[in-house]
Amino acid sequence: MRRRTLFAVIAAGLTVGVMLGVTSERWAPPTAPAALSIFDGEPTDEDRWTSTNVAANSILATRRIATLGDTEVFAVRSTVDLWSGMTHPEGVLCVSARSPQLMFFSTGCVSETVFREYGLRGVLAAYGQPSGLPTWRTERLISVVWSPAGEVTVTDLTDEVVLSPEELYSDEERAAGLDIPFIDTLRFTGADPDISRFVAESVSLAELGPGEIGRSSGSGVTTTSYLSVHAGATADAERSVCLTVRFNDELLPPVCDSLATFRESGITLQLVDEGVTVFARPREGVGFDVSARGTG
């Protein structure tokens, strides 16, 4: 073979090879979804996972794919996206988890077609719910990579990613109560002009608010609650928090307490004559209790 021909053959081969190599991800057939073979056969007791958010018959199959400390991670085949609640009759794949005392949110789900090519990458975030309501403080953060070939990588990123309250709020912000969601909300809701004048006449000009933090109605009662933060008399004095309630159509005088007390137990306004208790509590939210109504 002549040298010139040999070089031409080599050049042609290299060109074709490089083009094939560079575009291999595009033309290569989807890999066999080895990962999905875990759904073959009968599940064991350890594979069973149930959701409190979607109908049981939406869950087609579950398998435990990893454990991380006391957290079990499950692959879920479902007709409902466990994150969004959107229905997908053709079926989607998701990852969820469970752990004692924690409430986990599932990853977003992907279609089987997407899974065959890219697998699933997601985040599992867990919150505590000591009193039945989530605290919205991230107690655990786990990243999940589930490859089409079946490899599962779960990594606890809690310590690396989750910020402590001290990191999240400066001392000044904590002193202003901004680490309390109800008060932080006031930065966005702004002040109601009519309520502002009313509160200013009764207490003082508010530092934050008064802004609406909730409406409740039922049993012939309608309440609208407003919260405001007021600076102390001196620069060192602690701030106070006031709850102003519009009870049906009547605007009631503000009830105030120290920021420390509000942080601990919230504010409660008792309408003895009406048998109604209106409350705004950092952990439980805002609402009213009419259990004493008509019994007094």
Added chain:
Amino acid sequence: MSENPAASDELSALADGELRRIAYGRGHADAAGGVTREAAAEELARRTPPPVAPPPAAPHSSSSAGSAGSPIGPGSSIDDELADDELPPPFWTRARLVGAAVLVASIAVGAAVGVGVDRVADALAPESLTVFDRPPSEIEIAALDGADQFGLGFGSAAAGIELRHLATVDEVDVFAQLVPADYGTPRSDVGDQVCLLAMAPDASFVSPPCVPRAVFERQGIGGQLSEMDTSGTYPLADNLRSLSIVWGPRGGAEVALSVAERSAP
């Protein structure tokens, strides 16, 4: 079967090679002193014994049997001559075999280099979040206002939210959002977050969950942007779109469109 005795003698005197040159050579209609192509061919045919079928191999015949005694066995001189000189040359000549091997090897080496280049290119692709380094376009500013107005994704540039366009598929614009930790209440205790948002005329999409920026920088974000059925009727519309997206931590977004196949109730 030459009728000329002199020519017959001459034919007999010629070597096989010379006869082949006369019989099959180019440009010599009558060469070598009156020996014609036909006569040379006939003489060659006469000298060449007819092919004989090889005897069946003995069950335990030694490998040297053919070369030792059989005139037509593999390795015999006649066989070699037939293969080398008289039968048409095989397609896979040595040169072609070498060429094919070089070609295959070149393709293999090239493919390996190509895959490597692809991997290196992926690894060296700019970090996906650099999309937020450039100023927002007018379309992106309008989209952020729209998100704020219609409660889609996260709105309000005043709150420090950034929005950038990633792709357009089937008239659906896909955007990335970078949401600061202090947006919303309570603040995000996982820091800044990377989110996805899809917007289209007369359609709304549900976004996949946001991921903390720290997680995005490790593994990117992926998920589905599912069109919501806003018809208010049942059964659900059968042409709802779903965008599958994979983005980051490096390079651009890969977005694929599918139409949901809703089963009848």
